[in-house]
Amino acid sequence: MIQTWAVTDIGLVRRENQDAYGIRVDQNNDRAVCVVCDGMGGVNGGGVASRIAVDTFLQTVEEALPQQPAAEEIRQVSATAVTAANDAIRSAMAADETYRGMGTTLVAAVTMADGAVVTNVGDSRAYLIRPGQIKRISKDHSWVETLVDRGDITEAEARVHPQRNYITRALGPEPAVQCDGYTVSMEEGEYLLLCTDGLVSTVTDQEMYQEIQEKCDPDGALSRLLEISKRRGAADNVTAVLLRKC
Numbered sequence: 001m002i003q004t005w006a007v008t009d010i011g012l013v014r015r016e017n018q019d020a021y022g023i024r025v026d027q028n029n030d031r032a033v034c035v036v037c038d039g040m041g042g043v044n045g046g047g048v049a050s051r052i053a054v055d056t057f058l059q060t061v062e063e064a065l066p067q068q069p070a071a072e073e074i075r076q077v078s079a080t081a082v083t084a085a086n087d088a089i090r091s092a093m094a095a096d097e098t099y100r101g102m103g104t105t106l107v108a109a110v111t112m113a114d115g116a117v118v119t120n121v122g123d124s125r126a127y128l129i130r131p132g133q134i135k136r137i138s139k140d141h142s143w144v145e146t147l148v149d150r151g152d153i154t155e156a157e158a159r160v161h162p163q164r165n166y167i168t169r170a171l172g173p174e175p176a177v178q179c180d181g182y183t184v185s186m187e188e189g190e191y192l193l194l195c196t197d198g199l200v201s202t203v204t205d206q207e208m209y210q211e212i213q214e215k216c217d218p219d220g221a222l223s224r225l226l227e228i229s230k231r232r233g234a235a236d237n238v239t240a241v242l243l244r245k246c
Contacts, residue, residue, distance in 0.1 A: 001246040002032040002111060007222040011198060011234035018046030019196050019239035020104075022054040024062060033061050034241045035108040038124050038196040040170070045102030049089050053104045053171050056085040061110060074110045074117040075181040082106060082121060082171070082179040089172040103172030106179075107138055107194050109243060115186040116243075121179045122167045125200055127208060128184055129191040134209040137182050137192075141169035159201055191218070192243045198236035202229040218244060 002025050010017040018039035025032045037053045039046030060081035066073065085106065093099045105122025118126040120138040123145070128135045139145065143166040144158040158164060171177055184192070191212055199208075203225055211228075212221045222240050229238050 001027060002030065003218070003244045003246055004032060004034065005218060005222050005242040006240065007226050008239040009226055009230075009234070009237065011237050012230060013233070013235045014237055016047060017237045018050055019198070019237040020047070020050035020054045021194075021239055021241050022058045023241060024058055029067055030111070030113065032111045032243055033058055033108070034192075034194055034243055035106060036124055036194040036196060036239055036241055037104045037106050037171075038122065038198070038237070038239070039102065039104040041099075041102035041172070045099045046104065048092060048099055049102040049104040049172055052088050052092060053085040053106050056088045057081040057106065057108060060084045065110070069112065071112060071115075071117055071183045074112060075119070075183070078108060078110060078117060078119040078181060079179055081108075082119060082177060086171045086174075086177045090175065093172070101173075103170040105167065105196070106171055109184075109192050109194060111186075111243070111245070115184045116192055118182045118184055118192070119179050121177060122170050123200075124194070124196045126182075127193040127195075127205070128186070129193060129209060129212050130187070130189075131213065134205050134213070136205070137184055139180060140167075142167045164201065165197070186245045188245055190245055193240060194243075195240040196237065198234065198238040199225060199229055199240055201236065202232040202234060202238075212242065218242060
C-alpha cells in the first residue's frame, strides 16, 4: 500500500504560484507516480511549463510502464517521459511567443515492490526519510552545487548563496535534456519527500526529518513544514509531495 500527501503554496512574496505537482496511485499494482515541478520564465510561462511537464510526465509513464517493471525499465520510461515533457514545453513555446523562455525543473518518483526510482532535472529535490536518517537522493543541477562539490562553499552557505537560483539544467531551454535517475530501496514505514527549492531554502534537512519522522503525524507534516517556511519569509513558492510505503 502507498500513502501520499501534498502541499503547494504561493509563499509570501511571489505574485503567482508557478509550481505544480501530480500524483497517480494504483493500489492494485502497489504503485505510485509522483512528480513535482518548479516553473520559471515569463509572466505566466513558468506555471504553464510546470503544468505541462507534470501532465506529460504522468501520462507518458502510465502509458509506457509495464505492470511489474524492473528498476531499469522504470528508469528508461522515466527518461522517456522527461524527453516528452521537454518536447511538449518547447512545442508550447513555438506556438505562442509569450511563452518564450519558459522552463521548469522536475523531480519524480515511481514506486516498485522494494523501493522507487527517482528522476530529476534542475534543483527540485528528493529525500529518503527513515528512522534515524534523512538522506538526499537527488543531486542539484545548479551552480552552487558545483561550488559545494569543489569544496568552495558548504551546504549551509549554498542555501543562502546569491546565485543559488542559477540552475544548469531545466526542461524547456534546450532541444535535448539530460535527467539523472536513482534507484532507492524502501521498507515499510519509510518516506520519500519531493520538494521545490522554496522549501529547501527555508527549512533545514533536520527540520524535515523532525516533522515527518519524529512527530509520527504524517497527515500534518507538510502543513507544519509550510508554516516554518512562512515564518522565515517564504520568498518563493513552496511545493512538496510526501510518499510512504506501508
